[in-house]
Amino acid sequence: MARLVEFDEEQAIQKAMEVFWKKGYAATSMRDLTDAMQINSSSLYNTIGDKHQLFIRCIKHYTKMRIRAVEQRYTNFASPIQALENFIKDAADIITTEPNSCMCVKATFEIEGDDPEIQVVVNAYDDFTHQLLKGLIENSQSQGEIDSSENADTIADYLTSVFIGWYNSFVLHKDRTKITNMAAFMIRQLRH
Structure with a gap:
C-alpha cells in the first residue's frame, strides 16, 4: 500500500x-x-x-494574495483620487523596498512571453490591475478630480507601463529617491 x-x-x-x-x-x-x-x-x-x-x-498563489491585498487596501478611501494616489505611492514603495519586487514582472521578463500558461496568469493579474486603475480614474473623473477629457483606459495603460519602467530603473540604479520623485510627478500630472 x-x-x-x-x-x-x-x-x-x-x-x-x-x-x-x-x-x-x-x-x-x-x-x-x-x-x-x-x-x-x-x-x-x-x-x-x-x-x-x-x-x-x-504564480497563481502570488496573484491571488496580491489581489486580496489590493481589494482590501483600496476600497476604504474617502475619494477615488486619494486611492489612486496611494496606489502610485504604494507601487513606488513596493518597487524600492521589497527585496524581490513584483513576482509577475520578474516572471514576465524571465519567460519573455514564451510560456503561454504563465502568460495567462500574469495577463489576468495585469487585467485586474488595469481595471482597478481604470475604475479609480473614471470615478475621479466623475467627481472632477481628474480631467474627464482624457481616456481612462489610456491613463490606466500608461500607469501600468510606468510602474514597469520604475521596476527596470530601480533594478539598474537602486535609487529610491528617483522613483519616489517620479511618483510625486505622476500624482501632480494626474491632478492637472
Whole structure:
C-alpha cells in the first residue's frame, strides 16, 4: 500500500513561491524547492507535479494574495483620487523596498512571453490591475478630480507601463529617491 503524502500543500506552495520569487524560475533547482517545502521530490511530483507546474501554482498563489491585498487596501478611501494616489505611492514603495519586487514582472521578463500558461496568469493579474486603475480614474473623473477629457483606459495603460519602467530603473540604479520623485510627478500630472 502506498504511503499517504502528509504535508500542508498551501504552506508548501507559499514556501516554494518565496524561493521562486527570490531566485527566479531558471535559477531555482528542484533541491531548492524540496528543501524549502520540507518534502521529498516524490511527494512533490505525486501531489503537484514538476517544477513548471509548481511555478504556475506559485504564480497563481502570488496573484491571488496580491489581489486580496489590493481589494482590501483600496476600497476604504474617502475619494477615488486619494486611492489612486496611494496606489502610485504604494507601487513606488513596493518597487524600492521589497527585496524581490513584483513576482509577475520578474516572471514576465524571465519567460519573455514564451510560456503561454504563465502568460495567462500574469495577463489576468495585469487585467485586474488595469481595471482597478481604470475604475479609480473614471470615478475621479466623475467627481472632477481628474480631467474627464482624457481616456481612462489610456491613463490606466500608461500607469501600468510606468510602474514597469520604475521596476527596470530601480533594478539598474537602486535609487529610491528617483522613483519616489517620479511618483510625486505622476500624482501632480494626474491632478492637472
